[in-house]
Amino acid sequence: MIEPRPGHSVNKLRRAIGTRRFTGETSMKTSIRNILIPALAVAALTAGLGATAMAQTKGHDHGHDSAAPHVLSLNNGSKWRTDAPLRAGMKKIRNLVAPELNAAHAGKLDAARYQQLATRIETEVAGIVANCKLEPEADAMLHLVIADITQGTDAMAGKDHQSRPVLGLTKVARAVNQYGSHFDDPGFKPLADGH
Structure with missing residues (x-):
């Protein structure tokens, strides 16, 4: 956990983290979060579209390779x-x-x-x-x-x-x-x- 610097209250710390102005460590975490979350969302959406196509044809298997x-x-x-x-x-x-x-x-x-x-x-x-x-x-x-x-x-x-x-x-x-x-x-x- 990040401790507040001397002279900084917990509320100042929270505001600084919320506005991405606290430390390089927080900035790095925020940058990673800004990259990782959209990337995961795209991956989930892409997987969802593939699952939709698979679900639509479920039960209609003629034994062909699933890697069609x-x-x-x-x-x-x-x-x-x-x-x-x-x-x-x-x-x-x-x-x-x-x-x-x-x-x-x-x-x-x-x-x-x-x-x-x-x-x-x-x-x-x-x-x-x-x-x-x-x-x-x-x-x-x-x-x-x-x-x-x-x-x-x-x-x-x-x-x-x-x-x-x-x-x-x-x-x-x-x-x-x-x-x-x-x-x-x-x-x-x-x-x-x-x-």
Whole structure:
């Protein structure tokens, strides 16, 4: 514990520590605290985002390696194979999002409409996950798309208070387009930007 210097009261000591004017030792502790606390906060936030993606796909394990890639990529330059339930589910999600993009960007969707749309998209995602019959590598790539869709629907539903619903809908639209760019779905039509 730091003892007050002669002639300094405990209250003066507390004020000095609080205003970072006491000693080099206190200044060093304060500097370390100013660096360490934000660094730990960033680490916790980053870990939390990863845990969110993992939690969204929990229970949907096909035995593939938990060290699956965390970047969406092609299958050696080719699109990943799909199955009928995946194609049907993604088409439904695309068709839910497409008619809402322009209205969303014009500020014409209210919170209730975003919530309703998020719920319908989440229902389709649940159907895709329940009926998944992809090879493990393709499945791992699909989980990245699903994680982005789920982050988008969380923002749309007001669960993510740091993101506006319109940005959530945009995230879902981008994830749907990423699906089309990385998965073999002959009938897929990309979504327009909506701006």
